Amino acid sequence: MAIKRRVTTVLALSITTALLAAGCGGGESDQPAESELYKNPVTLTWWHNASQDGPGKEYWQKVAKDFNALHPTVTIEIEGIETNQLQRTRLPAALLSNDPPDIFQAWGGGEIREQVDADYLKDITDLVKDEVANIGSSAEIWAVNGRQYGLPYRMGIEGIWYNKDMFQRAGITAPPTTFDELNEAVTKLKAINVVPIAVGAGDKWPAAHWWYNFAMRACSVDTLKKASTDLDFEDPCFVKAGEDLKSFIDTQPFQPNFIATPGQNDPTSANGMLANGKAAMELMGDWNKGTLDTVAEDTEALNKFIGWFPVPAITGSAGDPKAALGGGDGFACAKNAPAECVEFLKYIVSPEVQKGYAETGTGLPVAKGAESGVADPALRSVLEATTSATYVQLWLDTAFGSTVGNAMNDAIVAIFAGNGTPQQVVDAMKSAARK
């Protein structure tokens, strides 16, 4: 799934393509129902997860309005629903009762596999070839057995967000590139009496992501791919990941009582600690810039001190040091959605709309030709690292599906709490795969 996004692609060319695509609205020749498109008025219902007032939500409103201006026959009804509610209850219930929205949030990985098995989604393979080519291999996360069922609009790898001022005060000259260097940095930061790393273990996944990254380093890319498709966790590297995590936790790099610290969204969260100068580092995805902004007391100061570096490598391990863990957000069309749904999906991932999305600062775009929309320097380094990663592994809990993912996260949290073992994580994953 190597992401080969060429920043050097001639920008003008992509923008021209974008204008053409947007202007002609699906004028490709391989369009089967071409003559029927935009003939009759249709209403598309759209469920996305930008539920909170802010640039993300406003942007989708604008996108829907613009699309309607281009194609007056298409009216779009938007509902923004909080992620957990959307993913855990609203969508499953709507799909199950055969009354789904036409276009809706899709997270890829294990979940989209299950949805395809249940025949919920529209196969859009032949309609979105150009878009997939422009997005690159990350679109594979929304494909099942070689068929495309959804497209991403946001994608990024995770890394360590850090406080440059604290690093300087602690005498750390360059961001750590290996775990040995990271351990050194932790020691130096402790010496100046700051919390080296904040982790929102209370929400489980921020803690689990540390284990994922140790697994990225311990396991070969082939092992990881096999684990995602076959739920095969026999390889000893998964136990090794837990052992490495345990010895890392034993160096006490995290804030005290991290087991009850929430991940983001309030000042007492791990996010809040980093944003307000109470911790030096945090492992988090590309969306972090936006969430840090909302909890920061002084956004200006935050923008000055915040930096980003990729998760360090472990010397002599089986994993590919340039492989990274990441994930994204996408949309899919319901099986019986009108053909206009696919056109709207294509519009969302067109470079022009993607550029506007990037400008909101809520996440990194996926389409080539949208890179210039990323202004923030920290986000720029995430984008560069994402582009140069040799392999991007989807978040393991998403890749393995909710059942295995949840059991895995619970068992990892137990290691953090000091009453779990590396073997128990693998046992929990295997037993959940059978549930």
Place this chain on the structure above:
Amino acid sequence: MTSTNQTLNPAGGAVAPPAGLRPARRNAGRAAVTRRKWYEIIGLTAPAIVVYVMFVLVPMGFAFYYSLFRWRGVGPPTDFIGFDNYVMAFQDPIFLDALRNNAIIVFGSLAIQGPIALGVALLLNRTFRGRTLFRLLAFVPYVLAEVTVGIMWKLILTDGGTFDALLRAVGLGGLVQPWLADLDIVIWTLLFVLTWKYVGFAIILLLAGLSNVPQELNEAAQIDGASWWQIQRHVTLPLLGPTIRIWMFLSMIGSLQVFDVIWVTSVPAVRSLGASATMATYMVDNGFFARLWGYGNAVAVILFAISFVAALLFQRFLLRRDIEGAITRKAN
């Protein structure tokens, strides 16, 4: 309709011993009245019964049906596994932790809220200036929304939060604990929050009960030379019995099903380790978040069965006299 009944009835009257026309007609009238009463009952309760069946009984039936499947909520349930989900629940140490936590909350609430509420209610039942204000204050936590209470206490009890600062300010800094992070302490912290939240309900209920205790009995006891304590012990308390028992019943059922305050105050990690999970939070964590819908339904059925049996036992042995004739048969 009535006339038909009347003409028909003499036949029945013939069976009866030498009854004249009058008793027969009276019987006929009574039957008609009974029938009309039933039409009224059916007519008036039908909407409620339809709603009850549709939104309570049918979903309960579905819950039980789904609980027999291995089902992740994608597509219709097809993988029938009998009672495996139930076996799985009782083999999961976290579910057993949840059961234990529910037990702590049930008995802890009764043991702590009962005496406090009784004491406060007895005090507030006396006449003094500002009584209404105090009654109002005692009831405020109960009126607040659960989520508000949860977030409020989460912020107060967080590491280095208001509560810790308060302890340090009064020189009790040594007592500071990770209230919501220590896996052995958190359930007691939550019991405290629940007590704070619900004790007002017990107080208001007992105050209502107290207002039903006739003043004359107090006066009579006073004339007999009983002290305030003796009056409370021998007159008020026995008469308050039914109210106390009803409160115990409501508190018990509420404690078995407690969800929102726990869900908001305690973070997912601590819940998933079993330290603060209750049956209800366990159900949601597993049903929705682990996407084990069949299993989640099994947990729901277990929760229902436990609450139902507890309710029946309580009614059978403690509420017997209070609800005599309603559910149990009238003694004699």
